[in-house]
Amino acid sequence: MADFPLPPVRMPAPDPLGSSILVAEDSLEQRDLYVALLTSAGYRVLVAGDGAEAVQVAQRERPGLILMDVTMPGTSGWNAVRVLKADSETxxxxxxxxxxLSGSWDRDASLAAGCDEYLAKPVAPARLLEEVRKFLPR
Structure with missing residues (x-):
């Protein structure tokens, strides 16, 4: 049997820093909808099922944008936002x-926690993409 050299394997280049979106959502159905919408729009998507996981993924991957639910098991979205905004790296x-949570108190609490924008569910796909593009243009 003859030895043939294998062609070089080309690995894809890593995504530029900050070109991905982290979706932190405990509802699998909602998370899948966001992932499908964002990937079809050309974004690389990371996922987390709760606030603690969102903090870990954000610190490790440094996404360009985070979409964060509030009511999740364990660490809430608000607490995760506070942790991320207190960290110089994130x-x-x-x-x-x-x-x-769609009351004015909820909006105020979200902004006080440090989020940059607040959207109440259900969010129309076009509206979500409009907000995403404000922070992470394609």
């Missing part, structure tokens, strides 16, 4: 809160 990452 504080500049914009965070959009997307929540079923």
């Amino acid at each position: 504080r500049a990452i914009p965070i959009i809160i997307i929540t079923g």
Whole structure:
């Protein structure tokens, strides 16, 4: 059997820093909808199922934008936002809160926690993409 050299394997280049979106959502159905919408729009998407996981993924991956639910098991979205905004390595990452909590108090609490934008569920796909593009143009 003859030895043939294998062609060089080309690995894809890593995404530029900050070109991905982290979706932190405990509802699998909602998370899948966001992932499908964002990937079809050309974004690289990371996922987290709760606030603590969102903090870990954000610190490790440094996404360009975070979409964060508020009501999740364990660490809430608001607490995760506070942690990320207190960390010098992640504080500049914009965070959009997307929540079923739609009262004015909830909006104020979200902004006080440090989020950059607040959207009440349900969010129309076009509206979500409009907000995403404000922070992470394509």
